[in-house]
Amino acid sequence: MFNNLSEKLDKALHTLKGHGKITEVNVAETLKEVRRALLDADVNFKIAKEFTKRVKEKALGQDVLTTLNPGQLMVKLVKDELTDLMGGDTVGINLGGSPTVILMSGLQGSGKTTFSGKLASYLKTKKAKQVLLVGCDVYRPAAINQLQVVGEQIGVEVYAEVGNQNPVEISLNAIKHAKANSKNVVIIDTAGRLAVDEEMMTEISNIHKAVTPQETLFVVDSMTGQDAVNTAKAFNDLLNFDGVILTKLDGDTRGGAALSIKSVVDKPIKFIGTGEKMDAIDVFHPDRMADRILGMGDVISLVERAQEQYDEQEARKLQKKIAKNQFGFDDFLSQIQQIKKMGSMKDLVGMIPGAGKALKDVDIDDDAFKGIESIIHSMTPLERSTPNVINASRKKRIAKGSGTSVQEVNQLMKQFNQMSKMMKMMQGGGGRKMMQMMKGMK
Template identity: 95%
Template sequence: MFNNLSEKLDKALHTLKGHGKITEVNVAETLKEVRRALLDADVNFKIAKNFTKTVKEKALGQDVLTTLNPGQLMVKLVKDELTELMGGDTVSINLGGSPTVILMSGLQGSGKTTFSGKLANYLKTKKSKQVLLVGCDVYRPAAINQLRVVGEQIGVEVYAEEGNQNPVEISQNAIKHAKANGKNVVIIDTAGRLAVDEEMMTEISNIHKAVSPQETLFVVDSMTGQDAVNTAKAFNDVLNFDGVVLTKLDGDTRGGAALSIKSVVDKPIKFIGTGEKMDAIDVFHPSRMADRILGMGDVVSLVERAQEQYDEEEARKLQKKIAKNQFGFDDFLNQINQIKKMGSMKDLVGMIPGAGKALKDVDIDDDAFKGIEAIIHSMTPEERSTPSVINASRKKRIAKGSGTSVQEVNQLMKQFDQMSKMMKMMQGGGGRKMMQMMKGMR
């Protein structure tokens, strides 16, 4: 996420982070490099220029040159300005109304239909809402089919009308259906086009007037950079939407859209899409994103994701097993599955301070645990519950069955042994204290 921008900003600020002499000249030179990094990320020239001008004024106004840690203060100023550039405060989605009507807008290919499903899943699982998805793309039958597949995947009803070519009627009928069937959120997926055109704008404007949504979201492909910002302005002029959704932030995103869109349309970024899975959706926090761009990680979001997967009853059972030396490979597998539920490995690593930079050339994919899982699945129930019975001949069989080598099996056994010892050490209240600390950080 924003790897290229992060790297260039880190290089630009590197001189000032050190203990060398800080002067007005090298502050200006550093900010020139910061501006270049922003322009390379496809940030609007005027925005990039104003950004560095503001940082310089604040730096000189706060006597950065004479402070004890001028480099650190400069990084903080850049971080604060990045936060402001992306909106400053976190803005929540409006869930008022009975039902809440959410209108999705955007160009074809922006990820609008997929994100409609992600949002439905988020509201269903995190906010306990009864959601209805509505297919109003009457021009592409594939769009309705895609929405149905998504709906089935997340267990959410999809409303569509075969043969009806009037999206205004469909959306109005869908709201009646929602009221009659106890649905308290209606998400309307509208038609997209390959480019902004008058017909498209008239149609979505008519839907908007007919249903009076509590929330109108503009979905934009973050990989399109400055073009995305221009499209957002065109939609906002017609719809006056409430917020922006940035999709495909897990790809080779330059950052231009995220850093420019708030300044251009003066609307907050409310959500981001961080992967292909239906749970790959995050509320957008400008401050946390600024931290990630500057390589500081995002520990708060990491803790929140860990807390979502934390089951107190399961934790108590696990503690009893550890206390009795009964922690086995089935338990180990459960821990792996909990980590996988937290999101993509690349995204999780990016939340650890310094890890993104340290592992920038390492390819981290979601199959990172595949070999470990194959080895464990090749064990017998007895071997999984009592690892001490695994001898040399058993290791050969396990390696053969999992398509791995005896060396890899040995390596896993060693890691498992170290993990078991560490967990045993934490039994004296350490594990509980850690989780309490994590809860306190929320």
């Protein structure tokens, strides 16, 4: 995520290292590189120019923070400006109304239908809402089917009227259906349209007027960069939407859309899509994103994700097993499954301060645990519960059954033993204190 931008900003800010004080000359050198990094990220020239101008004014007018060296000071100033550029504050979704009506708009291929499903899943699981998805793309036969597949996957009802070519009528009927069936959120998935298509733009305007939604969201593919920002402006002029959804942010190495869109349409980015799975949706936090762009990680989001997977009852069972030296490979496998539920490995690594930079050339695959899981699944129940029984002949059989080598099995055994020792050392309140500390950070 934003790898190219992060790398170039890191190089630009290194310019000030070694200087004893901030001067117009070294600030100008640094900000020239910062502006170049923003332009390479497909940020609008005017926005990039104004950004560096504000940083320069703050840097040269700085007569406090004398304990910081120039490099640290410049990083802080750039971080603050990046946060402001992306909106400053986190803006949540408006869930007023009975039911709450959310109208999804956007271009063809922006990921609107998939994100409608992600949003429905998020509201169902995180906000305990009864959600109804509505298929209003009457022009693309596969669109309704796609929404129905998504709805079945997340356990959310999909309302559709096959043969009805009037999306305004379908939307109004869907809201009546929601009221009659105790649904408190209605998400209307409209047809993808081009801003230049006057007829289609009029149609979504008519839907908007008819249903008076609490939230009108514009879904945009972040990888289209500046084009996405221009399109957002055209839609906003017509709909005056409430917020932006950036999809495919996990594949965006530049970041132009995320950095520019707030300045152009003056509407907040509310959610981002960070992967293909239905739970790959995050509330957008401008300050946390600025930290990530500058290689500082995002510990708060990492802790929040860990919190979501933390099961107190299971943790107590695990503590008892560790205390009795009964921690086995089934427990190890359970821990791996919890980590996998937290999201893509690449995204998680990016949240650890410094890790993204250190592992920038390492391809972190979501199947990183596949070999380990294969080895554990090739063990007998006895071997998983009592690892000490695994001798040389058993290792050969396990390696053969998992399609790995004895060396890989030995490596896993070593890692497992190290983890067991570490967990044993954490007994006596250490592990519990860590979880309490994590809860306090929420």
